[in-house]
Amino acid sequence: MKDIRHPALHRHRGPGRLAALLLTLLVVVGLSSGTTMAAAGNPAHPARSKVRVPASAMDAVAAMQPSWNLGNTLDAIPDETSWGNPPVTKALFDTVRAQGFRSVRIPVTWTDHQSATAPYTIDATFMSRVRQVVDWALADGLYVVLNVHHDSWQWIADMPTDHDKVRARFDAGWSQIATTFRDEPRTLLFESVNEPQFNNATDAQKTQLLDELNTSFHTIVRASGGGNASRLLVLPTLGCTPSQALMNDLSATMGKLHDPNLVATVHYYGWYPFSVNIAGGTRYDATAQKDMTDAFARMHDTFVAQGIPVYLGEYGTLSWPDYTHPDSVERGEGLKYLEQLGYQARVAGVTTALWDPFSYLNRSTLQWRDPALFAWIRSSWTTRSGTASSDKVFVRKSSPITAQTLTLNPNGTTFRGLWQGSTRLVAGRDYTLSGNQLTLTAAALTRLTGDHAYGVDATLQARFSRGLPWNVDIVTYDPPVLSNATGTTASFTVPTQYRGDVLATMEATYADGSNAGQADWTPYQEFNRAFSPDYSGGRINLTPDFLGALHDDAPVTLTFHFWSGATVTYHVTKSAGSVTGTAS
Incomplete structure (x- = not known):
């Protein structure tokens, strides 16, 4: 799967400065803690670990569940703080360990800290910083996965047309990393390359090139001796995609290596339309559920059932949560996705690593941005929770109130009743x-909506025999009202009276029925990329990218879909750089 994050959280930038310092004796300086550590690679001073690692790779990887990613930090380009995260501290790993994680993946982009020419030396200061961060995590009793990250698309992707140089740089990088960390405990794992990709190559060529890199990585690390002789080594599929063909290719490479200390890695971000809310993928529906169950079944059958552990090196959705933008995936649908993912991973015997670019754990305060959301993730590690067809019941203000029905998804639990705070609702009377x-x-909805003000009037809890309760918001609404507007392709907003409703998606079509917008393969455009709600500002923003993709002087019909079920049409026409919007 392509590694996509929101630009605000995962920016790709051009090459920065190139470090060309000779790698000699590496001294690790305690940048944040004031602690000085021993020289890197010195077997007399390896990092200490509180963990006794099981002998078998399967048991060791199982002991790593659950895992967390230190995303957008040491993998940021060009430097640790370039993508908005503060410098890593020991306290961060203290927090991660206290929250129940047993391992961390530390992605590292070496590009701007490694000479681009022979001998491809990694900057000593950067190497020592990486080691400091790794050692902090190890000292907390965490397993650590260390890798080569965005180098995959920055220069490794050029291997088809620049084979020898890419191979020499890759080998030199891993030779230095392996030497530096050779005497670290076995709780440190190496991952050859994140989401490998190769430009301008056939599928067969890509398979051969990845096999070559994984094999070379294996040879270099094992030959470096020390703890690397038996260290767990993590090998990816092409793009870390969990398709059957690509996992078969990786399985063939592993079979050729005849090494019991190998781990397969793939990533999972869900069915793409649901993951980014495009093409009508607003719900975690049967199609999205099947995509997940099939993916984990493939992981199990291809690897786990054959005695090869699987480390799901990244999971989540591609666009949610993103604290800098409105939720592109509706909260309840996202909770259902995360709840089932934890369950499917347990059934398949797969260890999962949450991708966190700063969306879940606030690195500045060391607090969860959304504790209730994290509670669902944590609960999924050990049990199931009941859910329902929706986490909202919409009651129209301008119509008589009638009974409304939700479908419960017990997920193997038993429904215990409905509560509003500490008050239990009465079966037969209230539901x-x-x-x-x-x-x-x-009658219950009339009471719960109270004065019938627009928005959430009450929140109920559906409680089950185990797991977390399912919250249901009772929402008063009327269909939204849109107004005429003018603007430019750089700045255009649709004045919107939401009247309690919540935007789900937007269709865009020309008069002949063809699709309008940058996603021309579907009428349903991508949430936050083509359009975005501003509830407090009373508007819907149409992005410059969406408007720029429209044909000049060709009227476009927009159909806005809301979570109440209401739809509202609107018309926009672009003429050169100006945009006119008209309500239906």
């Missing part, structure tokens, strides 16, 4: 249950 059909009565 009825027929099979998994939970119906809120008109």
Whole structure:
């Protein structure tokens, strides 16, 4: 799967300065803690670990569950703080360990800290900083996965047309990393390359090139001796994609290496339309669920069932959560996705590593940005939780109130009832249950909506025999009202009275029915890339990218879909750099 993050959280920049210092004796300086560590590679002073690593790779990787990614930090380009995260501290790993994680993946982009010409030397100061961060995590009793990260697309991708140079640089980099960390404990794992890709190559060529890199990585690390002789080595599929063909290719490489200390790695970000909310993928529906169950079944059957552990090196969705933008994936749908992912991983015997570019754990405060969201992730590590078809019940203000029904998804649990705070609702009076059909009565909804103000009037909890309760917001709404507007392709907004409703998606079509916008393969454009709601500002923003992709003087019909089920049409026309919008 392509490694995509929101630009605000995962920016790709051009080459920065190139370091060309000779790698000699590496002294690790305690940049944040004031602690001085021993010379790198000195077997007399290896990092200490509180963990006794099981002998078998399967057991060791199982002991790493759950895992967390130190994303957008040492992998940031060109430097540790370039993508908005503060410098790593020991306290960060203290927090991660205290929150129940047993391992961390530390992605590292070496590009701007390694000479681009022979002998491809890694800057000593950067290497010592990497080692300091790794040793802090090891000292907390965490397993650590250390890798070569965005180098994959920065220069490794040129291997088809610049084979010898790429191979020499890759080998030189891993030779230096392996030497530096050769005497670290076995709780440190090496991952050859993140999401490998190769430009201008056939599928067969890509398979051969990745096999070559993985094999060379294996040879270099094993030959470096010390703890590297039996260290767990993590090998990816092409792009870290969990397709059957690519996992078969990796399985063939592993079979050729005849090494019991190998780990397969793939990533999972869900069914693409759901993961970014495009092409109508607003819900975690049967299609999205099948994509997940099939992916984990393939991981299990291809590797786990054959005695090869799987480390899911990254998981989440490609666009949610993103604290800098409105939620592109509706919260309840995202919770259902994360709940099932934890379950499917446990069934498949796969260790999971949450991708966190700063979206979950605030690195400045060391607090979860959304504790309730993290609670669902943490709960999924050990048990199932019941959910429902929605986490919202919309009650129209301008119409008589009628009973409304949700479908419960018990997920193997038993429904125990509905609560509003500490007050238990009364079955038969406030709700009825027929099979998994939970119906809120008109009388209950009348009481819960109170003065019938727009927005969330009450929140109920559906409680189950185990796991977390499922929250249901009772929302008063009327269909949104849009107004005429003018603007430019650089700045255009649709004045919007949301009236309690929440935007789900947007369709864009020309008069002949063809698709309009940058995603021309679907009428449903991507949330936050083509359009974005501004609830407090009372508007819907159409992005410059979307507007720039429209044909001049060709009227476009926009259909805005809201979570209440309401749809509202709007018309925009671009003429040169100006944009005119008209409400239906």
